[in-house]
Amino acid sequence: MSWGSLNEFLDMGGYGLYVWGSYGMALLCVLIEVLFLKLKD
Amino acid sequence: MIFNYAAPQAFYPIAGRMIPWFGVAAAVLAVAGLYVAFLVAPTDATQGEAYRIIFIHVPAAWMSMFIYLVMAFWAAAGLVLNTRLSGMMASALAPTGAMFTFLALWTGSLWGKPTWGTWWAWDARMTSELILLFLYLGFIALKGAFADPQRADRAGAVLALLGAVNVPIIYFSVVWWNTLHQGASVSLTRAPSMAMTMLVGMLLMALAAWMYSIAVSLARLRRIIRAREGDAEWIRLSTGKRNPR
Numbered sequence: 001m002s003w004g005s006l007n008e009f010l011d012m013g014g015y016g017l018y019v020w021g022s023y024g025m026a027l028l029c030v031l032i033e034v035l036f037l038k039l040k041d
Numbered sequence: 042m043i044f045n046y047a048a049p050q051a052f053y054p055i056a057g058r059m060i061p062w063f064g065v066a067a068a069v070l071a072v073a074g075l076y077v078a079f080l081v082a083p084t085d086a087t088q089g090e091a092y093r094i095i096f097i098h099v100p101a102a103w104m105s106m107f108i109y110l111v112m113a114f115w116a117a118a119g120l121v122l123n124t125r126l127s128g129m130m131a132s133a134l135a136p137t138g139a140m141f142t143f144l145a146l147w148t149g150s151l152w153g154k155p156t157w158g159t160w161w162a163w164d165a166r167m168t169s170e171l172i173l174l175f176l177y178l179g180f181i182a183l184k185g186a187f188a189d190p191q192r193a194d195r196a197g198a199v200l201a202l203l204g205a206v207n208v209p210i211i212y213f214s215v216v217w218w219n220t221l222h223q224g225a226s227v228s229l230t231r232a233p234s235m236a237m238t239m240l241v242g243m244l245l246m247a248l249a250a251w252m253y254s255i256a257v258s259l260a261r262l263r264r265i266i267r268a269r270e271g272d273a274e275w276i277r278l279s280t281g282k283r284n285p286r
Contacts, residue, residue, distance in 0.1 A: 009079075013090035018155050022094045022148040026101070029140050030253070037260045 049126055049266045050275040056259040063259070067252035074245030082238045094152040095239070099226075100247040102145035104254055105173060106208050108138035112180075113205040116198035128194030129269065131201060132184055133262035137254050139177035146170055149222075157221060165214035166222035169207055176204035190269055 003009040012019040078096035085092035112134040119127030149167065150160045161167065180200050187193035215224045226235050227243070270276050 003080075012093065013084070015089060015091040015093075015155055018091055018151040019093050022097050022151045025147050026097050026144055029144055033137065033140060033257055037257060037264070 049129070049270055050273070052126060053263060053266050053276070056263050060256050060259050063252045063256035067249050067256055070245050070249035070252060074242055074249050077238060077242035077245060082242050083236060088156055091152065091155045094148050095226075096242050096246045098145060098148040098152055099243055100250040101141045101148060102170070103247055104250045105138060105142035105145050105170070106211055107251075108134050108141065108254060109173060109176070109201075109208055110205065112138060113201045116194075116201035119194050120198045120202075125269075128190070128197065129262055129265045130258075131180075131194070131197060132265055133258045134254075135177055135181050135184075136261065137257050139174060139181065141250070141254075142170065142174040142177055146174065153221075162221045164220040164222055165218040166211065166220045169211040169214050172207055173204075173211060176200070176207060180204070 010016055010020070074096065078093060082093070082096075084090060112131045115127045115130040115134070118124065119131065146167070149170075153162070154160050180197055183200055184193045184197040187196060214220060215222055227240065267276060
């Protein structure tokens, strides 16, 4: 897969909201879980 | 031999040494998986770029079911063998299982909207996955409702085992019922119905999710051991604190 530009990559062929909404939430969940465990450690 | 490590005081330092290794493995696999997912795998002919949600959705859904089975296994082991560590293992797994279940539902919803035109449908696959989320939350709430850890472990184990029936229902729902959700793309008995690079990306992400789950569950297990055995002599010696809660 080759992306022409960063904007094209972020746009995800018009599905940017859905694709990044999915990965963003996954990242958020992981960060919350890891931080929560670190804070209590 | 395995019973030597089944005591919390023996497992506590071992878990501590294993966490960084699983954490690093998870990070490396996730970077490799995301590289394949976004820079190697081709655009899907029918779904365009929206299909790239698969690389997070399927691993999350697999982990949501797998963690539940492991949790139910430890819960059952605790009931039968009456080992202290088993119930703690089950407790340590539940929040991560719930997190992956939520992610499977969330990413599925974001995938459903552009491809099916709806965020949600009450079809068998989605409904049974939602029930899985409630089972995890119910397990956590139930265990929290008991002051006595042993009673909490027993009550939790009964719920975990009853709920385990739901896992094969989720898995086979797309076969047994006519669902909006598509059938399995990957099966052990036939060739996968997707491009090789897509499969590799998905497997890398699934392995990353697996390593991550082990790392955070072990970290949570150590916290639970400290909380439950905080008054014991060995934990004071190993942490150097009088009351490490």
